[in-house]
Amino acid sequence: MIFFLLVLLRLFLSCWVFPGLAYLKLKRSGFTGPTPRFPLGNISEMMKKTEIISKDSSQSLDVSNDIHSTVFPYFARWQQSHGKVFIYWLGTEPFLYIAEPEFLKRMSAGIMGKSWGKPTVFKHDRKPMFGNGLVMVEGEDWVRHRHVITPAFSPSNLKAMASLMVESTSSMLDNWTALINSGRPEIDVESEITATAGEIIAKTSFGIGYENGRKVFEKLRAMQVSLFKSNRYVGVPFSEFMKPKQTLEARKLGKEIDDLLLSIITARRESQSWYPSRDLLGLLLEGKNVDGRTGKSFTTRELVDECKTFFFGGHETTALALTWTLLLLAKNPEWQKELREEIKQVMGDKEVDFHMLAGLKKMGWVMNEVLRLYSPSPNVQRQAREDIHVDGLVIPKGTNMWIDVVSMHHDQALWGDDVFEFRPERFKDDPIYGGWFHQCSISDASSSPSNVGGWSAGDGKASLPQPVQQQKRVV
Ligand code: HEM
Numbered sequence: 001m002i003f004f005l006l007v008l009l010r011l012f013l014s015c016w017v018f019p020g021l022a023y024l025k026l027k028r029s030g031f032t033g034p035t036p037r038f039p040l041g042n043i044s045e046m047m048k049k050t051e052i053i054s055k056d057s058s059q060s061l062d063v064s065n066d067i068h069s070t071v072f073p074y075f076a077r078w079q080q081s082h083g084k085v086f087i088y089w090l091g092t093e094p095f096l097y098i099a100e101p102e103f104l105k106r107m108s109a110g111i112m113g114k115s116w117g118k119p120t121v122f123k124h125d126r127k128p129m130f131g132n133g134l135v136m137v138e139g140e141d142w143v144r145h146r147h148v149i150t151p152a153f154s155p156s157n158l159k160a161m162a163s164l165m166v167e168s169t170s171s172m173l174d175n176w177t178a179l180i181n182s183g184r185p186e187i188d189v190e191s192e193i194t195a196t197a198g199e200i201i202a203k204t205s206f207g208i209g210y211e212n213g214r215k216v217f218e219k220l221r222a223m224q225v226s227l228f229k230s231n232r233y234v235g236v237p238f239s240e241f242m243k244p245k246q247t248l249e250a251r252k253l254g255k256e257i258d259d260l261l262l263s264i265i266t267a268r269r270e271s272q273s274w275y276p277s278r279d280l281l282g283l284l285l286e287g288k289n290v291d292g293r294t295g296k297s298f299t300t301r302e303l304v305d306e307c308k309t310f311f312f313g314g315h316e317t318t319a320l321a322l323t324w325t326l327l328l329l330a331k332n333p334e335w336q337k338e339l340r341e342e343i344k345q346v347m348g349d350k351e352v353d354f355h356m357l358a359g360l361k362k363m364g365w366v367m368n369e370v371l372r373l374y375s376p377s378p379n380v381q382r383q384a385r386e387d388i389h390v391d392g393l394v395i396p397k398g399t400n401m402w403i404d405v406v407s408m409h410h411d412q413a414l415w416g417d418d419v420f421e422f423r424p425e426r427f428k429d430d431p432i433y434g435g436w437f438h439q440c441s442i443s444d445a446s447s448s449p450s451n452v453g454g455w456s457a458g459d460g461k462a463s464l465p466q467p468v469q470q471q472k473r474v475v
Helices: 002-028 043-055 072-080 101-108 119-124 140-154 155-181 189-206 210-230 244-271 279-286 300-331 333-347 354-359 361-373 403-409 459-463 465-470
Strands: 085-090 095-100 378-384 388-390 394-396 400-404
Touching: 002 095, 043 244, 043 459, 072 085, 072 403, 095 101, 101 388, 140 155, 140 279, 140 300, 155 354, 189 210, 189 279, 189 300, 210 244, 210 300, 210 400, 210 403, 244 300, 279 300, 300 333, 300 361, 394 400, 400 403
Parallel strands: 095 400
Antiparallel strands: 085 095, 378 400, 388 394
């Protein structure tokens, strides 16, 4: 009986009293926002709009680059009443919404990495996907993981990886040519590129051959779908019981993926064969990248989590960026011409060579413009690990932060009147910021710079020249 009462008390405190106190504290600090309702917070309003979007988006293929109010209508609406920094609630979890680079800059100035963490509510939710891999660890553990992994991305290792990228891209393009020649000119570019990106990550990161790579890849995609269906009530107490079937399915797939990766790692350990020797797993297994400070290498469990993290963080982001690049090039044939000429000048008719990639300046502008308009990482989340003071306001310890990258990338006040236009040349004189008015990068808010994959020097630049070079016109 006492046990039952204690459980009830704990529930009452964590679902009602603590969120209520956090609400008062944030209000006293001067933050406003849409009124939350227990137990969903502001989720019901967010869900209503999501249904309308899915109906609209199926009706038209002629995309406008002005996407923020379509993709996140609730944020666009709340911005109108509460500005670009406000509080909204996912269930009983408060989130400080930020779409104001100046605020972000002031908030993160002088703050140590340990003041930030990744929201606990997401850690739990995304465990089957990332475990305790680099995207989720924080503090000392994050430093250790970075120390172990970073040397694997040295220029010479990236060079070895680039040839594997070229190999997979060539085989995808051969397949496209065969399809076109067989009279079936319709190609599902997104899924083709996603599968190729998955194959590239499987080979370059873990030396996993096509068959095993495919198995892991298919299970990961299935898990992603299950998680998407089950996690629409993030932050709501007991939300895992709202979609029990999908929650269980995601956990089951997570376990199967773990087992598969475990068997691959064990086989690699036992066979002592590191081919291809420069892949990430081979380097980590060789033990050369032991963290200098603590002398600790990765445990098998940590290796499994990093495999999943790289698989998941690496393939979809890159595939989305490349798919949008091809679509935007199809809509802007003058840029296809520019890029084709640049590739001809820099590489002639030779195979893509890692050292030549730096010469593809215009391609860099195009990719930056694509990442601006269609960021594969539409938001970044953090959680305050201690009280953070900014402009006389206090962001209390425990507050989650939701940084809206899409909003900032589509903000007319920051980019000017041509904000919705595809204009890669804006990166000509300012290759990093593209001339936007507040030079602040999302890594200002991040204890973890996101340069592990080295995308622009890696997958994208190594994989894009071939489709542009080989096709007369991207349509
Ligand atoms: C267009 C491509 C990509 C984009 C837009 C992108 C974006 C990002 C962003 C925004 C973060 C920070 C997340 C956070 O701190 O909350 C991040 C982290 C990360 N990304 Fe990527 N990424 C891309 C490609 C890749 C690739 C190809 C890989 C792997 C091969 C990769 C692996 C990672 C890892 C491991 C982290 C965690 C880094 C850390 O916390 O130290 N990413 N990425």
